[in-house]
Amino acid sequence: MEQRLANTWRLTVNEKKFIETALHSDLRVDGRRPFDFRELTVKFGREDGSSEVQLGMTHVMGFVSCQLVQPYRDRPNEGTLSVFTEFSPMADPSFEVGRPAESAVELGRVIDRGLRESRAVDTESLCVVSGKFVWSIRIDLHIIDNCGNLVDAANIAALAALLTSRRPECSLGGEDGQEVIVHPPEVREPLPLIIHHLPIAVTFAFIGDENRVVIDPTHFEEGVMGGRLTATLNANGDVCAIQKAGGDGVMQSVIMQCLRIASVKAADITAKIKKAVDSYNTERTLRKIKRQPASVAVHVSEPSQTEVKELSKKHKEKSMLKSEESQSDDMEIETQFSEHDGTTRRDSSSKSFVGGPSSWDPYSKGVDFDELQASLASRGEVMPVEKLEKSRHDKPYEGESPNLLADSAAPLLAETTETGVEIKREKTLKDAVKPKHKRKKKASSNTDAS
């Protein structure tokens, strides 16, 4: 009993009074105005799907992982989404191990509701085999430091983690065509999740007898507040969820005012998250491209196949890419280079196509060279479909490329040109076959519903 008393954090009478009196003159103890958010920083880990969010001194980490499971019987073709929270006693002495507090449960529920009810995550795209295998997305939220407004910070952490998480690509194979093959990330590039919009939680606290409204309450303000309201909105101003659990009653007009403020804040926060995610993705592609020349060098050293000629060509291309990358600060040169690069590649590919079906360009992103070389013949017919699919998945990226380019993303530019080339190549090679028909055929044979 006494130990628990010693561990519980408490406010003094002085602080309570001071917070209320300061609010009378629209001041808050950390120097903010009533409708100012604290500083928000979003960072990402080395792994996909991990994020670290700092809102003032509040610190939350988010992890997204996925697993193949059997779907619920009433929704055979929908993946599942679940949120787990972990409140470490390191974050706040009042958190106890193994016993989730009321606030911990509420936090998980609010975030879960915001994501689920607004259908922010496309769960249908997570289906692999209807009724048998779907992806289950698990969001783990670790509270590292509690300085108030955990809901908003944890929500941002969850969104940032979801935006950067990727699930392994899988296809159906085996003798009966019912066996699910999960491709490791080295073999096939993992796919990002489809997120339709970002539901942002914005918390308001009502303090004092006059129910003065403050946004993003700190730990101290949470100790004083009479009531709290969490509104979850997206950047378009659509209300996804509202949480007002007990506490002081609030006027309807106040709620409407809160929602208006929240929609502005949600737009701000969405922009911040998007910016952070974009820079992460740029860095990720950079890392990927830097890695490739090494693998090529290994292959060049073993001159066994007829593709050596092709390989050397590709090597040239890559070195060109590299030079392009090095000159990323100069946009003009960059575009020149990429154009040049594109033409050369087209040339090389058209030349290599003379060789027959075995000359599928292995230099397409996400396809590992080893694997391709090993099962070139067997996969020759699967490849186009896969590529089509890839280009389909890449469309959102292409759409975003203009503002990404502003961030001097040379490799990304290269990537987009590459996809463009791919599509063209596909047309030149398989212009007899309609791509639509191809996709259908794949859907029937593979039922890879991604």
Place this chain on the structure above:
Amino acid sequence: MANQTIKLGSGLRQDADTISAMKAGVLRFSNPHKYWVESSQKRYVPCAGDAVLGIVVDCKADNFLVDIKGPSLAFLPVLAFEGGTRRNIPKFEVGTLLYVRVVKANSGMNPELSCMDSTGKAAEFGPLKDGYMFESSTGLSRMLLSSPTCPVLEAFGKNLSFEIAVGLNGRVWVNAESPATIILVANAIMKSESLSAVQQKILVERLLKRVQ
């Protein structure tokens, strides 16, 4: 030198002939051969003679239970006030902020506090009214209490009027006429922990310019 005795304080430990540091911090010594390591931490280790800021947690018949950020709650005997008798026991509601002195701090038992100085006078000890209390590290408290007055406090003191009480347990109380002043001083103090003397002065000047 060989037959001199030295006294080791917190953070130092003797293993046979060697003395090793047990925590990160600055090695300090006072003249008759006392050595200790001073570090900055959020937790407070009670030490007899320290003046601290405590929060009343519970009122018992004989003691007030006071939170002083230590590993366990401290006892403040109801008679440990100037002229304290059974008749005039002070009444503190839970959450009252007290400026108290640690009298006993033995390991394994709760520390004992007092609201009197060693001569039995109230001195400055007792409940603090109004104002704003914030928590920081023990290092910051020591910096604020250091003997050439800390640059932040000196710079503010020339321009603003405010009251301050610093507890060695890392709690600081500030009071002034207007809430704006309190917020200004409190945030400047919290920010100044990692700044040098010159930087502190610049910070204060900039803040004062913005306010006036």
